[in-house]
Amino acid sequence: MNSKRIVVAITGASGAILGIRLLEELSCREIETHLVLSKWAEHTIELETDYTIEQVKALADVYHPSDDLAASISSGSFHTDGMVIIPCSMKTLSAIACGFSYNLITRAADVMLKEHRRLIIVPRETPLSVIHLQNMYSLSKMGVVILPPCIGFYTKPKTLSDVINHLVGKILDTLEIEHNLFTRWNGTH
Template sequence: MRLVVAMTGATGAALGIRLLEALGQLGIETHLILSDWARATIKMETDTSVEAVRALATHTYSARDLAAGISSGSFRTDGMVVCPCSMKTLAAIRIGFSDNLITRAADVTLKERRKLVLVAREAPLSEIHLENMHYLARAGAVIFPPMVAYYARPTSVDEVTNYVVGRVIDQLGIEHNLINRWKEDQTPVRVNGHRHLAEADDWLVNNHR
């Protein structure tokens, strides 16, 4: 399997790094594009060097390299993830403004009817942001804000990061075991005290009619 992964300057560099690590562990061929501001954000938010991030990918590109293979629809891939995705990049993708390799590769992904996942990092969202997301969702993109799954009861930032990355990988149809899934492993869940899943279901039915 071959995927394009792009990182922009939005906060959340750890998400992109963990995604690359996970895809590498799963044996996925990755084509990484780093924007200039992604490099800066990696330095500001993490202890991982830009060189180490590049080493996680199978192939790496400058965002200025519009002659790269992944800028053409004839270069076959199985999809693309922009993680994290800034609102500037999201807006450019929405209008087909392919002024760099990230937005061009995303444009190609959409026109070739491949899976495009945008891990949109911004809060709160303006009407402009929401309209851009709505338009792209109708065009076939998956808009994936990196929300905290409180039901998973995370105890660290790493657990939150792993969960988000696991769910992003789900969107690509790739099997993995990065996360504990709701009720699949029958892990006990705390509802009104310590209860097992079946008991929690009974409690919800009896108390929320």
């Protein structure tokens, strides 16, 4: 395999535009993307964005229904370079922390864990309960990157797009994919 292969999952948590923007950036590069949308992600996309479900699916190279546990990405023998769950609901985060692979998103995440591959979770909830924090801590101890959608004020964002691009850039950094979505901090001088 010459290019990277990344799994992108979008759950029903608020912030579907984050996953869509990541897909847009990955589609501009020679990166094979595999997309999974939860049932509630489809509703959230319709409620929060101007995108149709078909437009979002078209951003990926391969789309897998969330109930297809026989999909390629449900097996460790299918090589991938990582997975991003963006946004990640607390239901999905909890299931992954407990090893409860009830759909393709949680099964693919379980594969990332067992194969020691990069798994990035963008949790979208506030405020956080002790249960949420414990689940994130548990996953972090397993090597999962917990990347909350926090604003980088040093970039002096002027629009919501600036904030989204900063977050997507941080994810691309974690996946070791070059980008120029934000100006990097170079110190105070």
